[in-house]
Amino acid sequence: MNSTGSVPEEPVRLEGFATRDLYDRREKIFTRYAGGFFQRLQFFTGWPLLIGFFLLPWIQFAGQPVVTFDLPQRQIHLFNMTFFPGELWLPGWLVVIAATGLFTFTAMFGRLWCGYTCPQTVWTAIFMWAEQITEGPGQQRVRLAQAPWSVGKIVKRTLKHSIWLVCATLTGLTFVGYFTEMGALTLNIVTFQASGQATLWVVVFSAATYFNAGWLRERVCLSVCPYARLQAAMFDANTLTVSYDPGRGEPRRERSTEVDNAQTSERKSGDCIDCGLCVQVCPVGIDIRNGLQYECTGCAHCVDACAEVMQKMEYPPGLIRYTSQNALTNSATRWYRGRSVWSLAALLVLITGFAFALSNRAPFDVEVQRVRGELYQRTVEGLVTNQYEVQILNKSQGVTAYQLDVDSALPLAILSTREFTIQPGTRVNLPLILRATPESIVLANTRVTVQLCDIATSECVADSTSFQGPLR
Numbered sequence: 001m002n003s004t005g006s007v008p009e010e011p012v013r014l015e016g017f018a019t020r021d022l023y024d025r026r027e028k029i030f031t032r033y034a035g036g037f038f039q040r041l042q043f044f045t046g047w048p049l050l051i052g053f054f055l056l057p058w059i060q061f062a063g064q065p066v067v068t069f070d071l072p073q074r075q076i077h078l079f080n081m082t083f084f085p086g087e088l089w090l091p092g093w094l095v096v097i098a099a100t101g102l103f104t105f106t107a108m109f110g111r112l113w114c115g116y117t118c119p120q121t122v123w124t125a126i127f128m129w130a131e132q133i134t135e136g137p138g139q140q141r142v143r144l145a146q147a148p149w150s151v152g153k154i155v156k157r158t159l160k161h162s163i164w165l166v167c168a169t170l171t172g173l174t175f176v177g178y179f180t181e182m183g184a185l186t187l188n189i190v191t192f193q194a195s196g197q198a199t200l201w202v203v204v205f206s207a208a209t210y211f212n213a214g215w216l217r218e219r220v221c222l223s224v225c226p227y228a229r230l231q232a233a234m235f236d237a238n239t240l241t242v243s244y245d246p247g248r249g250e251p252r253r254e255r256s257t258e259v260d261n262a263q264t265s266e267r268k269s270g271d272c273i274d275c276g277l278c279v280q281v282c283p284v285g286i287d288i289r290n291g292l293q294y295e296c297t298g299c300a301h302c303v304d305a306c307a308e309v310m311q312k313m314e315y316p317p318g319l320i321r322y323t324s325q326n327a328l329t330n331s332a333t334r335w336y337r338g339r340s341v342w343s344l345a346a347l348l349v350l351i352t353g354f355a356f357a358l359s360n361r362a363p364f365d366v367e368v369q370r371v372r373g374e375l376y377q378r379t380v381e382g383l384v385t386n387q388y389e390v391q392i393l394n395k396s397q398g399v400t401a402y403q404l405d406v407d408s409a410l411p412l413a414i415l416s417t418r419e420f421t422i423q424p425g426t427r428v429n430l431p432l433i434l435r436a437t438p439e440s441i442v443l444a445n446t447r448v449t450v451q452l453c454d455i456a457t458s459e460c461v462a463d464s465t466s467f468q469g470p471l472r
């Protein structure tokens with residue numbers, strides 16, 4: 001029912017998008033292997049991602065893992081930097097850059113992210129490969145699924161699920177390795193000495209991988225991922241999408257690959273021979289000939305499959321191709337247009353701001369607070385002292401030696417320790433005692449700058465406070 005209480009007669013359709021009823025029962029999809037240029041390209045885009053994911057937790061930089069999310073300490077370690085809770089806006093900024101980049105990229109080039117680099121796509125491809133080598137190509141898998149249980153079927157299924165489980169466990173273990181020391185975690189897991197908590201998380205992430213890539217597959221893209229739903233907001237008629245050219249393909253007519261168009265009704269039929277190969281290779285089970293659909297992940301399997309058919313028919317390739325809706329209607333594709341220029345400009349501003357913030361980020365912080373209680377104290381000699389607490393945060397990944405200095409209109413002496421070393425990623429509180437002669441105090445409240453310097457690099461940070469004393 002709509003807001004007026006009436007039932008709409010027709011489902012609402014997004015212009016340019018074909019839609020399907022979300023309450024349709026989804027059948028299991030037995031995808032046929034397409035081969036071809038774009039599937040080979042996916043191999044080259046997926047592998048760097050996989051290698052990076054599995055290797056990163058093992059790589060050390062200055063004795064520390066390159067990247068670690070230390071949840072108990074609420075810190076993120078990245079190369080030689082440690083981000084503390086007060087600085088989590090910096091990784092947050094990175095997320096905003098990634099989201100803006102994805103918006104810009106999608107507005108111009110469509111769902112290349114989904115088709116080539118999204119972890120869901122890459123892991124699903126690995127699981128489908130395992131299915132292919134254990135149960136055979138598409139039609140064989142259909143027959144196997146329909147066949148009654150037999151020794152052969154049990155062996156094939158066991159083999160497939162074993163490979164899935166190994167892949168899922170490696171993924172779960174590596175994922176948890178981003179939150180703890182990878183070497184120790186692996187050793188503890190294989191020797192059954194890992195803590196209950198670590199084991200639980202490895203099992204949870206392994207199970208999530210197993211069900212996501214093995215069972216849910218395209219359902220995650222269709223029902224869980226919000227990115228697919230936002231396409232209508234990001235796409236326009238100039239966006240590059242995988243599209244079927246109806247002007248060239250229609251009217252489609254089923255015919256054998258031996259019969260070319262010149263022999264059929266004086267070329268009354270289009271180039272599409274209605275072989276259905278583009279549907280059989282589609283991992284989300286749609287027919288791209290029905291127009292742009294939100295389910296389409298832009299994987300281009302249908303482009304490869306159709307190119308093969310076109311080659312057999314000796315027709316030019318590109319009946320299904322990467323193109324824009326404008327190009328399909330014989331208008332020019334405008335790469336530089338309002339939304340792409342603005343989002344590109346916003347992306348550049350965000351990246352520049354981030355680089356500036358990162359390059360100006362000091363590897364340590366100082367914060368000075370007056371000790372509560374008396375405003376000032378008197379020594380036995382009649383001199384005036386003030387007490388402070390200095391909080392120092394070493395954000396670097398190395399033991400660092402620091403020196404403390406003060407700057408003020410008053411001639412102040414530092415009575416507490418001035419030089420000290422602090423362990424990496426540690427916050428310490430140190431006392432600071434300043435002393436002045438009563439004769440020098442001309443104001444009840446004099447500004448004091450406390451400066452902390454890294455002795456090795458001479459890099460300094462400062463905080464200000466006040467020195468309080470009696471007026472003569």
Ligand code: SF4
Pocket residue numbers: 244249252271272273274275276277278279289305306309319320
């Ligand atoms: S693969 Fe090409 S020729 Fe075959 S049905 Fe699809 S669009 Fe038509």
Ligand code: SF4
Pocket residue numbers: 242278281282283284285286287288295296297298299300301302303
């Ligand atoms: S229609 Fe299917 S096969 Fe073609 S690009 Fe979209 S998801 Fe891939």
